[in-house]
Amino acid sequence: MNITRLTRTYRSARRLQQIINVFLRYGFGQIIDQVHLGRYIPFKKRLKSFGIWPTLKGPSVPERLRMAFAELGPTFIKLAQILSSRPDLITTQFADEFKKLQDEVPPFSAVEAKRIIQEDIKLPVDRIFRYFDDVPIAAASIAQVHRAELIDGSQVVAKIQRPNIRDQIESDINILTTIARLLDKYVPESRFFNPIGIVEEFSKTVRKEMDFVEEARNCCRFRKNFEHNLDVYIPKIYAEFVTERVIVMEMVEGVRIDNITAIEEMGLDRKEIAKIGVDAYFKQILEDGFFHADPHPGNILVMPTGMIAFLDFGIVGRVSDELKETMADTFLALIHRDFDRLIDQYIELGIVPEHVDIDAFRKDFKADLRDLLEPLYGLTLQEINFAQYLDTITHLAIKHNLKIPSDLLLINKAMLILENIGLQLDPDFDFIAAAEPYATRIIRKRISPTRLYDRARKNILEIGDFAFLFPRQIKQLIKKVLKDDIQVKMFHVNLPEFIKDMDRSSNRIAFAMIVSAMIVSSAIMHATGVRPTIFGISILGLSAFVLAFLLGIWLIISIIRSGRL
Structure with missing residues (x-):
């Protein structure tokens, strides 16, 4: 239904054909068959391959996908650029490869x-x-x-x-949405990457x-x-x-923040510029809750007056008050090496799945965090490889099946870019220590009398709502139990698709048996000389053979086009 709706317009059909041809060229024919898009592959190519698509030698899968995205133009380039900051979704191998794509x-x-x-x-x-x-x-x-x-x-x-x-x-986006749904439906291993979620996030951005x-x-x-x-x-x-x-x-007149030579020629202090830039970002994230989410050097200028200017506000991130407090607690836990408190913050963020054994997770994750973070304390920015640190954190998230919120990943991306800029401006700048005043301010604000009163008032109202609704809900539940009106809904994952495949297979078997029967009956009629005849051949037998031959060719073509050869 999605494909039919998608290809109603000539432009969409042509674009889908172009996308499929590009993916074919880069060795993704097998996936196209798996998602039932084989009917859009030119018949000559399908007949030539006969449903068996060779794997290209040389470039890896991430490299081939990056080259395909580059050839498909602006939408796919933009998708790759956004995905390059989401290694938790697509793994670091794909993310690193997608970082090579630029808006050229x-x-x-x-x-x-x-x-x-x-x-x-x-x-x-x-x-x-x-x-x-x-x-x-x-x-x-x-x-x-x-x-x-x-x-x-x-x-x-x-x-x-x-x-x-x-x-x-x-x-x-419409084509990508359809392909994502087909991947989720027919390629179960793709669900690890959550293709539908990726396309939804991309379209929103x-x-x-x-x-x-x-x-x-x-x-x-x-x-x-x-x-x-x-x-x-x-x-x-x-x-x-x-x-x-x-x-x-x-x-705005100025130079890129990574143009160290020009900054020095203007007589500006590089260390002060680094401090201003990092302070500006901590203010955005930990105070304003609204931050510039694309801070590459071309979007940050240093003005002759020593001020820094931000440009291009198309991509921004938002931080809720709850997330700001949790981040502040995380910063303080990092600074004070409080690993138990740090794990509590991860649980508070909701990135730990509900089915996970919290005690086992706490034990394993604490050991991994200790191995990761202990060597970092006391080091300067020059000595800490933040790219490697964030990469390791992402690997830990994947290892422990954590779901990292997109806003946190935008923050990580911004911090990673700032780390690269900071290394050039002031290698001795203490990045983590710079966050401490902001984090401490948030914690103080949280324990202020006004904030404590607001939270207590909110909790009391919630308890009141619960006390009012709970007896009514229990009463309704007991009524349904007494009337035997409790219903349990069960849904077998992929059962409808399995039934459809079984129906399709049984229909083909029945069709093949009918064709075989027609061929056998044709041979019998020819052998017994069933009249009328022409040149000694039974006309009925010949007719049955020709019809069976045509139906057999039709069956073979339908199997080849389905991609289930």
């Missing part, structure tokens, strides 16, 4: 960019800008950026979405990134959070020139 796409024409601006803002370009640079200063898979000057003389940049990119991505109105709101929120901060600058948004496909913001 040619820019679209300035004429097209101006047309989109005029369509969305409803004004001629020359009534918006005094000057508009036709050569973009950056081009990515979703949008490109042009330097410009407003009529009032303000220096700005205009970010314009690629033409038709929204339709293309929506079409690809990329749709937000394509909505420039949402990005403008994010920028304004950051600007408000840092309005009294003299070390961090957030560019101004020109709200009258913001649409879903266009955003105009203040031009």
Whole structure:
């Protein structure tokens, strides 16, 4: 049903055919057969392979998948980039390979960019800008950026979405959703990677990134959070020139935060820049609960005044008050080497599955944490390999079947990027110690009288609700027991699919037996000379043989196309 709905339009059908052909070229034919998409493989290729797809020699599976994604364009490149920060979902081998994919796409024409601006803002370009640079200063898979000057003389940049990119991505998301469901249904081993969850998270992220109105709101929120901060600058948004496909913001002059030579030439203190950057992130995560989730060096500039400026607010993360408190407890447990408390925080985060034996988990996980963390204490940032540390933490999560929340992984990704920047700016910077003041502030706030009163009041209300509802629910349960009205619903996993496969197999066997019977009866009629005859051959026997032959060819073709040869 999903495939039929998906291929109703010519464009979707052509795109699905293209995706299948690319995956075939990179050696994923067997998976295409497994998910019942074999009918979309050209008949010549299927007849040539006869259902047996060779495994390509040379590149590994992650390398081949990365090359296939690169060839399939912006949607798949963006998917790989997002997945590169989720090694808990796809394993570190795939994540490391996907990190190699970059937005290396040619820019679209300035004429097209101006047309989109005029369509969305409803004004001629020359009534918006005094000057508009036709050569973009950056081009990515979703949008490109042009330097410009407003009529009032303000220096700005205009970010314009690629033409038709929204339709293309929506079409690809529909195809990816269908493929994910087929993988979950027909390839049980793929459930370890949770393909449906991956596509859902990707679609949510990329749709937000394509909505420039949402990005403008994010920028304004950051600007408000840092309005009294003299070390961090957030560019101004020109709200009258913001649409879903266009955003105009203040031009910020500065150099990339990883351009050490330029920073030194401006006479700025590298250690101070490192401190400002890390402090800004701990403020975002542990105080504001709203952080920039894509802090690669191109999105953080160092201004000549010594301030740092953040750019590109399409991807952000949010941290609830409960998560902030748990993270603060985690930081303090790390600092004080309290492994029991650290494990309590993991349980509090809800990343430990309910079916896990908590006592056994606590014992095993504590031993692993001790082996991992003990050597790190007392080391400087230069001596700690945070990439290896986060990689090890991820392996521990996979080993113990932990489910890490996506916001925590966004935080890990941000910290990993900051670690790379910090190594260049100030190798002696103590990363963990910098978090202690923020964590301590959160703990103090949690035990303040006001907060204790609010929590006590909330707990009392919940107890009251429970005391009111519990007798009524028990009464309803007893009534159902007395009436024998208790129903137990049972569902056998994959039983409907198994029944369908059995029906299909039995139908084919019956069909083959009918064909065989027709051939045998044809031979008998020919041997006994059943009339009428032509050239000594029974016409009825010949007719039965031809019909059986055609039906046999039809059966063989249907088996080959089904991919169940």
